[in-house]
Amino acid sequence: FGGEDGRFMWPRSIDLDHGGRVYVTDEYLDRVSIFDAEGAFRYHFGRTGSEEGLLNGPSGIAFDSQDTPWVVDSMNHRVQNFSQIGEFRSCFGSQGDGQGQFEMPWGICIDGNDDIYVADWGNNRVQKFSPQGDLLQTFQEAGNGVGSLKGPSGVAVDSDGDVYVTDWGNHRLQIYDSEGRYITALVGDAQEPSAWTQTYLDANPEIVKARRRADLEPEWRFHRPVAVNVDSEGRVMVLESYRHRLQIYNKLKDYEEHSLNL
Numbered sequence: 001f002g003g004e005d006g007r008f009m010w011p012r013s014i015d016l017d018h019g020g021r022v023y024v025t026d027e028y029l030d031r032v033s034i035f036d037a038e039g040a041f042r043y044h045f046g047r048t049g050s051e052e053g054l055l056n057g058p059s060g061i062a063f064d065s066q067d068t069p070w071v072v073d074s075m076n077h078r079v080q081n082f083s084q085i086g087e088f089r090s091c092f093g094s095q096g097d098g099q100g101q102f103e104m105p106w107g108i109c110i111d112g113n114d115d116i117y118v119a120d121w122g123n124n125r126v127q128k129f130s131p132q133g134d135l136l137q138t139f140q141e142a143g144n145g146v147g148s149l150k151g152p153s154g155v156a157v158d159s160d161g162d163v164y165v166t167d168w169g170n171h172r173l174q175i176y177d178s179e180g181r182y183i184t185a186l187v188g189d190a191q192e193p194s195a196w197t198q199t200y201l202d203a204n205p206e207i208v209k210a211r212r213r214a215d216l217e218p219e220w221r222f223h224r225p226v227a228v229n230v231d232s233e234g235r236v237m238v239l240e241s242y243r244h245r246l247q248i249y250n251k252l253k254d255y256e257e258h259s260l261n262l
Contacts, residue, residue, distance in 0.1 A: 003029055005033075005041055005044065006033065006035070006041030008024065008026050008029070008033070009026055009027075009028035009029050010026060010027040010028035010029075011024050011025070011026055011027075012025045012026065012027045012058065012059045012060075013025045013058075013059055013060045013061045013072075013107075013227075014061070015061045015062055015063055015069070016063075017063050017067050017069070017084065018063070018067045019037075019067075020036075020037035021034055021035065021036055021037065021042070021084075022034065022035040022036075022037070022039070023061055023069055025058040025059060025060070025061050025071060026058070027057045027058060027059060027074070029046075030046050030047065030048040030049075030054075030055040030056060030057070030058060031044045031045065031046030031047070031055065031058070032044060032045055032046050032055075032058065032061065032069070032071060032082075032086070034084075043085070043086075044086075045082065045085065045086020046058065046086065050076050052080070052088055052091055053080070053082075053087075053088030054076075055071070055073050055076070055080075056073060056074070056075035056076045057073070057074040057075035057076075058071050058072065058073055058074065059072045059074045059105070059106050059107070060072040060105075060106055060107040060108035060118075060119070060154075061108065062108045062109050062110045062116075063110065064110050064114045064116075064131065065112075065114050066114075067084065068081060068082065068083060068084060068089065069081070069082055069084070070108060070110065070116060072105050072106060072107070072108050072118065073091070074104050074105055074106060074121075075104065077093060077094060077095035077096075077101070077102040077103060077104065077105065078091050078092065078093035078094060078102065078105075079091060079092055079093050079102075079105065079108065079116065079118060079129075079133075090133070091133075092129065092133030093105070093118075093133075097123050099135055099138065100127065100129075100133075100135040101123075102118070102120050102122070102123065102127075103120065103121065103122025103123045104121045104122040105118050105119060105120050105121060105122075106119045106121045106152070106153045106154070107119035107152070107153055107154035107155045107166070107227060107228075108155065109155050109156050109157055111157040111161070112159070114131045115128055115129065115130060115131070115136060116128070116129045116130075116131065117129075117155045117157060117163065118155070119152040119153055119154055119155045119165065119166075120152070121151055121152060121153060121168075122151075123140075124140065124141075124148075124149045124150055124151065124152065125138055125139060125140035125149060125152065126138070126139040126140075126149070126152055126155050126163070126165055127139075137179075137180055138180070139163065139165065139176055139180050146182060146185070147174065147176075147182030147185075148170075149165065149167050149169075149170070149174065150167060150168070150169030150170045151167075151168040151169035152165050152166065152167055152168065152174075153166050153168040153225070153226045153227065154166040154225075154226060154227035154228045154239075155228070156228045156229050156230045156236075157230070158230040158234060158236075158251065159232075159234070160178075160253070161177065161178030162175060162176065162177055162178065162183065163175070163176045163177070163178070163180075164228045164230065164236060165228070166225040166226055166227060166228045166238065166239075167185070167225070168224055168225060168226060168241075171187065171188075171221065171222045171223055171224065171225065172185045172186060172187045172188075172222055172225070173185060173186040173187075173222065173225060173228060173236075173238055186222070186238070186249065187221050187222055188221040188222035188223075188225075188238075188240075188247055222238065222240055222243075222247070223240055223242040223243050224240060224241045224242040224243075225238050225239065225240050225241070226239055226240065226241040227239040230251075234250065234251040234253065235248055235249065235250055235251070236248070236249045236250075236251060237249075
């Protein structure tokens with residue numbers, strides 16, 4: 001903890017480049033810190049400000065096929081592209097609720113075509129852009145109904161083009177197809193304890209008895225899911241900020257019914 005090299009104040013997002021180097025955004029220090037694959041600090045880039053290349057509350061980060069990082073500059077309401085050593089390359093976005101504008105954007109991901117998806121937190125939507133920053137598509141319907149979003153915080157795309165959005169304000173994961181059509185939602189189902197939890201329960205039988213008497217269903221559900229990722233094997237990983245845990249789901253691609261494929 002701290003402002004020295006290799007330390008953090010408010011780390012917000014993490015991603016790896018093609019060489020395995022680790023990039024971490026720090027919302028408080030307005031910088032991106034880079035570590036090698038063994039965890040040794042190498043360098044950082046970023047300074048506080050609103051001009052191009054400067055940062056104010058950086059959050060999400062993702063790499064394109066050219067191995068360059070795109071950083072969500074949340075409090076400047078834009079997305080910036082840098083070289084690996086932090087040289088400014090381009091940016092898009094401004095504050096507002098119009099098409100292509102942002103209000104405190106948060107998460108970001110990049111698909112196989114280098115198209116960029118941004119979770120537009122304050123506008124309750126996800127926007128999809130070309131690598132040049134042209135708006136291609138919007139996933140938007142504010143509220144808590146089916147397919148609607150309230151404070152979307154994270155976004156991911158799988159190899160089939162399905163889009164996963166952590167709907168922070170509605171405590172769920174929303175899933176859309178590549179055209180933005182709603183498929184289904186997950187609300188969490190953490191009934192299987194982790195290895196660490198099981199070890200704790202094995203050592204505390206009185207806790208096991210108490211849990212059997214309690215209604216545990218609310219504990220299984222998502223509470224403020226904040227980030228999502230999909231790995232190469234199709235596993236969907238959802239990070240919960242309030243329950244401090246990760247829930248992992250398998251996508252079963254042989255199911256014909258969309259609503260049953262997770």
